[in-house]
Amino acid sequence: DGTLVPGAGAFQVACRAHLLRPEFLRTVRGKAQMGIRAFAEALLVIPKTIATNGGYDPMDVLVALEDEVQDGHVAGIDLNTGDVLDPAQEGIWDNYRVLRQQLHSCAVIATNLLHVDEVMRAGRASIKAPNPGEE
Numbered sequence: 676d677g678t679l680v681p682g683a684g685a686f687q688v689a690c691r692a693h694l695l696r697p698e699f700l701r702t703v704r705g706k707a708q709m710g711i712r713a714f715a716e717a718l719l720v721i722p723k724t725i726a727t728n729g730g731y732d733p734m735d736v737l738v739a740l741e742d743e744v745q746d747g748h749v750a751g752i753d754l755n756t757g758d759v760l761d762p763a764q765e766g767i768w769d770n771y772r773v774l775r776q777q778l779h780s781c782a783v784i785a786t787n788l789l790h791v792d793e794v795m796r797a798g799r800a801s802i803k804a805p806n807p808g809e810e
Contacts, residue, residue, distance in 0.1 A: 678771035681762040683751025684722030684740070686774055691715040692744045717781070722752060731757035 680686050693699065694715040703711055719737060726736035729752065736752055739759045743750035751762035762768070 676772060679768040680771055680774060681749050681751060682767040682769040683753070683760065683762040683765075684725050685749050685751035685762050686769060687718040687721045688740045688744050688750060691718045692741070694718075725752050725754070726757070729754040729757060
């Protein structure tokens with residue numbers, strides 16, 4: 676469809692920064708806020724993997740990325756140097772539809788895992804419960 680977003684992990688870092696903005700978090704209450712925080716941190720798996728695959732310390736790279744994003748810049752990872760770059764200026768792009776599907780799939784998989792966990796807990800509870808009339 677020709678719709679692109681800056682690549683090199685820039686989307687994930689920017690999305691995380693947006694989700695963790697205090698103005699946004701104040702609009703969400705309770706367990707949902709914890710879920711948003713967990714989801715935001717999970718988005719960093721992509722930039723961490725890019726940094727690791729490039730042979731760089733992922734924590735050093737993430738700190739540099741977050742500093743740039745806090746300053747209002749678009750920030751991705753330069754695999755040649757491990758430094759921060761503007762992926763749009765370097766011509767590094769991700770397809771919007773792929774990212775949209777990635778985010779949707781992550782939510783579906785997480786939901787399915789939670790359902791499996793609930794079923795397993797219910798199964799354990801039914802095994803432990805004594806049958807009426809038995810001692």
